[in-house]
Amino acid sequence: xxxxxxKLEEILELLLAEENEKAExxxxxxxxxxxxxxxxxILDEDSSADSEEVxxxxxxxxxxxxxxxxxxxxxxxxxxxxxxxxxxxEIDQTASFEDDIRADEEEIDADTFEADxxxxxxxxxxxxxxxxxxxxxxxxxxxxxxxxxxxxxAEKGDRKKGEEPE
Numbered sequence: 001x002x003x004x005x006x007k008l009e010e011i012l013e014l015l016l017a018e019e020n021e022k023a024e025x026x027x028x029x030x031x032x033x034x035x036x037x038x039x040x041x042i043l044d045e046d047s048s049a050d051s052e053e054v055x056x057x058x059x060x061x062x063x064x065x066x067x068x069x070x071x072x073x074x075x076x077x078x079x080x081x082x083x084x085x086x087x088x089x090e091i092d093q094t095a096s097f098e099d100d101i102r103a104d105e106e107e108i109d110a111d112t113f114e115a116d117x118x119x120x121x122x123x124x125x126x127x128x129x130x131x132x133x134x135x136x137x138x139x140x141x142x143x144x145x146x147x148x149x150x151x152x153x154a155e156k157g158d159r160k161k162g163e164e165p166e
Contacts, residue, residue: 004030 007030014023 004034 011023011026011030014026
């Protein structure tokens with residue numbers, strides 16, 4: 001017991017001196033030594049018991065190892081299948097996404113084409129309306145010019161007579 005205590009005190013001193021690697025190594029050696037001693041005690045007790053129990057324990061341990069290996073293989077296979085499914089799903093989603101983009105582009109193009117047609121129709125109507133307005137303004141301008149000429153000629157006639165314009 002005092003040997004164990006001395007060993008643990010030495011490990012503690014190493015930790016306090018911040019020599020962690022050496023302390024970890026010594027602690028590992030200590031734990032391994034204790035585990036071996038305990039294991040040997042158990043084996044001694046078991047050897048006095050039925051040797052069949054030891055064999056059964058070994059067999060069950062072997063079976064447990066085999067089962068663990070099988071379950072690990074199954075897990076690897078399932079993981080591979082899951083990864084394949086994920087890749088396929090991602091490919092499907094990508095294709096669906098691309099189809100959605102194409103459909104949206106076609107819809108945008110159609111909307112743009114319709115809007116362009118509507119604008120060109122409106123521009124045609126506006127052009128027609130604008131031409132009508134210009135024609136009306138030209139007519140009114142001609143009328144005003146004629147009336148102005150009339151007024152000017154009437155004033156000239158009045159001036160000749162000596163009268164002042166109003």
